[in-house]
Amino acid sequence: MNDYLETNLPDVYACGDCAEIRAKEPGGRNRIEQLWYTARMQGEALARIICGERVPYDRGIWFNSAKFFDLEYQTYGQVSPQPGDDEDSFYWEHPDRKHALRIAYRKPGMQVIGFNAIGIRLRHRVCERWIREGRTLDEVIRHLPEANFDPEFYQRFEAEVARQYAASRHAVSEAAAV
Numbered sequence: 001m002n003d004y005l006e007t008n009l010p011d012v013y014a015c016g017d018c019a020e021i022r023a024k025e026p027g028g029r030n031r032i033e034q035l036w037y038t039a040r041m042q043g044e045a046l047a048r049i050i051c052g053e054r055v056p057y058d059r060g061i062w063f064n065s066a067k068f069f070d071l072e073y074q075t076y077g078q079v080s081p082q083p084g085d086d087e088d089s090f091y092w093e094h095p096d097r098k099h100a101l102r103i104a105y106r107k108p109g110m111q112v113i114g115f116n117a118i119g120i121r122l123r124h125r126v127c128e129r130w131i132r133e134g135r136t137l138d139e140v141i142r143h144l145p146e147a148n149f150d151p152e153f154y155q156r157f158e159a160e161v162a163r164q165y166a167a168s169r170h171a172v173s174e175a176a177a178v
Contacts, residue, residue: 003056005046013049015042021057033059037124061128071098076127077114079104087113090137090168092161094119099157103137110137120157121149141165 001021005013016039021031033042038059045057065074079102083089086107093100099119105112111134115127126147130140144158 003058004049004054005042005057013046015039015046015057035064037063037065061131063124063128065124072117072119072121074117074120074122074124075115076122076124077104077112077131079114079116090141090165092157092164094157094160099155101157101161103140105137109134111135112137112140122147123149137165 001007001014001019003021003024005015005019007014017032017034019032019042021033033039041059042057045055048055061077063074063076065072067073079089080087083104087104088107089102089104091100091102100117101120102116103112104114104116112130114131115122123146130147141162144161145156148156148158150156
């Protein structure tokens with residue numbers, strides 16, 4: 001199918017787990033997006049198309065989420081295994097080693113470009129908005145509670161993340177002063 005969710009047959013569309021979106025670039029890889037979020041987004045785009053508003057499906061900033069037994073994992077945007085020359089990241093891990101957060105950013109202005117969360121649920125739309133708007137790491141840490149999506153009575157970690165971030169910023173400031 002194409003970006004309008006059209007198949008090779010007239011008036012036949014596809015979306016959801018069974019749909020494969022053809023790559024735009026020659027030699028590019030086709031995409032199968034097996035997530036609840038993308039299925040919902042494809043359904044919304046298809047409803048608009050069928051109702052006469054020809055708009056392409058656009059998943060926006062890359063994301064993925066999964067749950068393996070009691071361990072949740074989410075990623076939003078770009079978090080490289082080996083950061084490029086202009087990238088860095090802030091990493092926090094709880095002592096229980098079951099909860100962790102990595103926030104990747106561009107070095108010059110510290111604009112956030114991605115998140116990896118393990119054992120912590122983040123709100124997709126909040127993380128996507130922060131990346132799209134080019135929010136700085138300082139802003140994201142300060143407003144991290146807005147992204148929390150854990151159910152009631154779950155342990156919250158934003159204060160611990162903020163304390164470690166503040167301590168790391170203080171250490172960098174002291175090192176620069178020497």
